[in-house]
Amino acid sequence: MTSSVVENKSFSLRFISTLFIAFWLMIAAFPFFWTFWGSFKVELDFFSKENWTNAITGVRTLSTHGEAFTGAGYEGAWVQEEFWKAVINTALVCLFVVCTSLTIGTLGAYALSRSGFRYAFWLLIIALIFRAMPPITLVAGYLLPFFEWGLWGKLSTTIVVLVAINQPFTLWMLHSFFQKIPKELDESAMVDGCTNFQAFRYVILPVMWPGVITTGLFSFLLAYNDFVVTALLLSKENQTMVPKIAGFLGTTQTEGNVMFAVAAVVSATFPLFVLVMFFQRQIVSGLTAGAVKG
C-alpha cells in the first residue's frame, strides 16, 4: 500500500497534517451545517440582521412558532410550492443527460482515440472552443428557434442542450481515459474473432468502467447544478430544482420566501450526499484507472 510508505511520518508532521485536515473540513463543511441548522429557523433569525447569535438561539423562531426549531420552511417548499415536482424533473433531466452524454462520449472518445487522423484533433479543439463559450450566450441564441419550432419548455429540449454543452468535457475526459488503454487490447480481441463493436463492448468497456463512472458523475453535477439553461428553457411545470429555488427568492417589487429557498437548498443537497457516499470509491478509483491527461 502507498499509505504504508507515505504514512511513515514523524509525529509532528502527522499532527500538522491532521490539524490541517481538521481546518479544511471546517472550512469546507461549516457553511452547510450552518445552512442545515438555519433551515429550521425563521428568516429573521437566519438572516440575523439584528445579531448573528439569533441564528443559534432562535429568538424570533421561538416567538413566532413557540419552539426554537420549525419545519415551516420545508412544509412551505414541499407541500405548498410542490418542490417534489421539481425533484422529479431534475431526476429525469439528470438521468437522461448522464446516459446520453456517456453513450455519445464513450463511442465518440473511443473512435477519436483510435483514429490517428488530424481531423480528430481539430474536432477535439472545436469541442473545447464550444465549451469556452459562455452558456448564457448559447441559450439566448437558442430561444427564438426553439419557440418557433415548438420545442421550448420541454424537458427533452433541455436535455439535448445540456448534453451538447457537456459533451466537450465528456469527450476530453473519456478520450484521456481511452488513450491509457493499450491498442493491443482491442487488437488481441479482434484476433480472437471479435468484431470492432464486440471488442469495444466486451473488452474495452469493462476496463473503462471506473472512468465512465467518474465522467458520469461530472455530467451529473453539471445537469444537477445548471441554472442558466434550465431557468430559460423550461416552462413552469417542467422546472427543475435550481430555477425553482431561485424563484423562491422574490423579485424587485415583491417579497420572496427566503426560508423556502433555504429549506429547498438543504433538500437539494441531500441527494448529493447520498450520491457521493455511494460513488465515492468509484470516483477515486475511476480517476486512478484513467490517470487523466491533458
Added chain:
Amino acid sequence: MLLFIFLPIISVVTQSLHIEHEQVFVEVENCDFFGCKKSTMVDVEATAAIKAEKPLGRFVGLENYFNRSHFASSELAQAWRTTDSFGEFYDQVYNLPLYRAIIFTLVYTFTVTPLLIILGFIIAIAVNSLHQRLKGLVIFFSLLPMIVTPLIGSLILFWMIDSRGIIGSFLQQFFNDPDLSLKASTPLMWITLMVYGVWHSAPFAFVIFYAGLQTLPQDTLESAMIDGASRWERIRYVVIPHIAPLVTFVALIQLMDNFRVLEPIVGFNASAHATSLSSNILNDLGGESQLFASAATTSVITILGVVVLLSPVLYRTWRDWDRKV
C-alpha cells in the same frame, strides 16, 4: 452534434458583426390610470419593412469590437493622449467596461487557479496519509463545496459574510474593527470572491490529485527512501512528476472555468466592485434591453481569451498527436 457545436459558434460570430436596423419613431399619446402623456414609440410597420429586407440587421464589420462597450479604440487613444502618468491612464482604462471586466477576470483566473491547485494538492497529500477508515468521511466532506450549486453556495456565503452575519462578525472581532465590512470595499470584495473561488474549486483538484496518488509507483518511492531522500525530496522528485499530467488537466479545465467566472459575482451582488466578461454578457442579455450583438461580441472575445490562455496546453496536445500520427 455538429449542429449544436458549429451552428452556435457561426451564429454568434455573425451576430457580433451586425447591429439592429434603425427604428422609425412616431410621436403618439399614451394614456393609462395616471393620465395621458405624449411619448415616442416605434413605428412597427415601417421598421418591419426595413427588417424584412435584411433580417440579420445592419452589417457594421468590426465596429462592435471597437466601440466603447468593448475594445474602445477611440476612448483608449484619447486617454493615452490626455493623461500624463501611467496611473492616470490606468484609471481611464479601468473605467471602460471591457477592460475593467478583463482586469478582474485575469486577476481572478491567475490567482484562483494556482491557489486551488496548491490547496487541492496539499489536501490530497494530507488525506492520503490519514487512517483508512477516516478517509471516506473526509473525502465526502471535502467534496461539499464543489457539488453544491454555485449560485446557491455563493448565496449562503453572502448571508454569512454580511457585517452582521457569523463570518462578518467574526472578522470584525478578529481585526478589532467594528466597521469592517467585506461588501463595502472593492479590494475586500475581490479577496472575498477569490477566496470563494478557491473554496469552490479546490475539491475538484483534490479528487483528481488524490486519485493520482493512488497509482504512485511504489518501487520508485521505496528506492528513493533507500537513497536517503527526505520527505520533501520525495514529494519534489517522485510525487510531483507523477501527477504532473493531472496538474495539466486540472489547470486546463480550471483556467477555462475561472475565466468565465459569473456565479459568485451574481450571488454576492458584487457588480459594483467587480465585473467579469460573463457578467457583462449577462448584463447585455438580461432585462428588457436585450443587446444580442454586444453579448455576441463579448462571447467571441471570451472564446479568443480562452484559446490564448490554453494555447500552451493545446500546443502540447498537438505535439503529442503529431508524434502519434
Added chain:
Amino acid sequence: MNKVLRASLIAAGLMTSSVAAHAACGIEGGRVNIIGNEFPAIQTIGAGAVACAGDGVEITANLTKEHKELQVPGLSGDVAEYTVAIVANSSIVPLMSNGLIRPLDDLIAKHGGNFGDNQKITIGGKTMAIGFMANAQHLVYRKDILADAGIEPPTTYEEVLAASKMLKEKGAMKYPFGAAYAAGWGIAQEFNNMFIGMGGEFFKDSTPMPNVNNEKGIATLEMMKAMTTQMNPDFLTLNNNEINAEWKAGNVAMMQMWGSRAGPLLAGEETAPGVAENTVLAGPLTAGGGSIPATTLWWDGFTIATNISDEDAEASYLAMINAIDPSIMNDEVATQAVWMIEGYEPTPASAGVFATINAGAQPYPMIPYNTHLHSALGEELPDFFSGNESAEKTLADVEAAYMVKAREAGVAGL
C-alpha cells in the same frame, strides 16, 4: 409565508369553482397560454384565467421571474407560443416595438368586459393593454422612533436627511435610512426617481439624445450621495430583499420601498417586536425644492399576442377578462396589490401607493430607448458612489455608454 398560502388557497378556490366559471367565461374553443411575472397578485390573475379551461379550451400559465427574457421570443414566430403577456409599463415597450401585441379595441367592442374605461391603456389611440394593478415606491417610516426623537414625519429628501442625522446623533440608530441602491437596475431606478423629482428630463426635446449630464443630474447624484451617508455602508450590494429584512429587524427608521411589499410589513409576521405596529406607509418624497414627487408610477396589465389565430385571441381575451372581473375581489385578494379593479376597497397596505398617485407622481417612461439609459445608469453609477469619480465624469460615462447601446439597438440618429 401565509401570503403564498393565501394565494394558493385562492387558486384552489378558483379551481373548484371552475365549472361555474367556465360557463361564465363563454369561451367556445381555442388555446390560451399566459406569460408573466411571478408574485401573488399575478398568480391570482393567472389562476383566474386558468379556471376558464374546459372542453376544447386549453389554458396554461407560465409565471416566472425570467418573463422579461422570454416574452419577446415567446410572442414571436408565425404562431406565438404565448397568447397573453402580463406586462408592466416597462416590459410592454419591447413587445410594442416589435409589433408583437395586438390592439384590443375589436375584442372590447365584440365581447365587452366588466372593467372601467380608466383601465384601458391606450397608445396612439389604440387600446393595447388592460391594466389591473398599480405600484410605486414611496416612503415608509417608524412612527415610534420619529416621535421619540421629536421629529415630524418627513415629506422631502432634505427632511429625511436631517431627521436621519438627528437619529444618528442621538444614537437611536446606526444607519437610519434604507433604500435599494444595489448596483444595476436598483440604483438606476433610484436615480430615475430622484432625477424626476429634481425636474429633470431624460432626453433632449423628444429626441433620443440623453440629457442627464447637466446640473440636474449632478444635483441628483449629490442628493443620493448625501443619502448614502445615512445608509448601511454595504448599500451598493443591498437590494429590496435585504432592505426589507433590515426593516423587519428594526435596524432602519425610514426607507424607500415598493408599495407591493407593504402588505407583509404591516402584517408583521416574523418581525422584530414593535416594528410592524409602528410602520407607517407615507407618500412619496420630493427633492431639491421641486413639487414633482421623486418616484415613478407603475401599472401591470395584460396584452394579447399579434401572431395568433383570432379564435385564440378571443379565448385569451375572455379568459383574461374573467380573471380581472370585480368578482375576484375578497379580503385576501385585496391585500395582494393596489388593484385598479372596480369594487376594490383600499386596504391599509395601499395607502402609500394612493398617496403617491394623488401627489401627482409621473409614470415610469414608456420610451423605447429609455431601457438603454436605465441599464447604462446601472452600470456606470456605482463608480461615483464608491468614490472613484466625480459626478460629471460619471454622468459623461453614462451618456457615452447609452449612446453605444442605443446605436446597437437601432435607435435612429445615433
